Amino acid sequence: MLNKELKNTSVNLSGVILDNPVIPASGTFGYGQEFARLYDLNILGSISFKGTTLEPRFGNPQPRIAECPGGLINSVGLQNPGLEKVISEELPALGRIYKKPLIANISGFSIDEYVKCAEAMDRQKQVGIIEVNVSCPNVHNGGMAYGVDPKSAAEVTNAVRKATKKPLYIKLSPNVTDITEIAKACESAGADGLSLINTMLGMRIDIKSRSPVIANKMGGLSGPAIFPIAVRMVYQVAKAVKLPIIGMGGISSAKDVIEMMMAGATATQVGAANLVNPMICRDIIEELPVLMDKLKINRLEEIIGIVQ
């Protein structure tokens, strides 16, 4: 019989030790409350909470979800209650049910907004890592605009770096020709780590009405359809920089977690799969030691970036 205790699933993200590498991805897990009714969130490696902006946002007009084979396109547009309410209400509520360090996902429409969000998150004891989203494809003049150009990505990194002493992870966009250029720019500007990938810009058309399915026309594709692209990009970035990587994009099984780590990820996030099966993170965490046993892996950290 498998002794799960003998399998070491812990990983180290810039000094923040996670019991396992399974983290719900920002935007697919809210601030944890709904999922806490289904299982004890404390089994999770960490939680990357919903992208938080300085001001409250109602998001983009409906419809903003289009189902696709192997995934979905979303154009939620960073709907969130705003920095003040997140800090005064959401984080205390989450702190009552989740006792491990959190990943604070922040976004902005100007460098000043990113800085203000980072400064505020820096003061929150529960926040272990700050994850800066420079890759949201669903808002204009913000988000992805900073993540598709090495100079702008470096500018945001540099400014936010000065605003926090906590580990700083920059979340990269796959909607670029060469993701390693952006990764290297963030590394030079002082990032402690990188999260990748955000969603891929996509579009669906309703052939009866002859119009886009999504009100905003385009949105971000995520889910199993993008997994091979995410693995490829994590692999490329892992070879190009020395920073730890949180790998994501289409992960929906323990096998996917292992594959992403072999490509070079130190930890992983699970996004769209939470919307299909809200128990998926728990299932993956339970399956990991069983799969490690089959693959003769004793310590998960030994496989990070093992593929040459």
Ligand SMILES: Cc1cc2nc3c(=O)[nH]c(=O)nc-3n(C[C@H](O)[C@H](O)[C@H](O)COP(=O)(O)O)c2cc1C
């Ligand atoms: C509905 C939805 C909302 C999202 N909102 C955010 C967000 O607020 N901030 C962010 O950095 N990423 C956001 N993402 C991107 C995910 O965190 C993740 O990077 C992406 O979906 C790829 O992973 P997946 O294929 O497992 O979903 C969102 C994704 C979805 C599906």
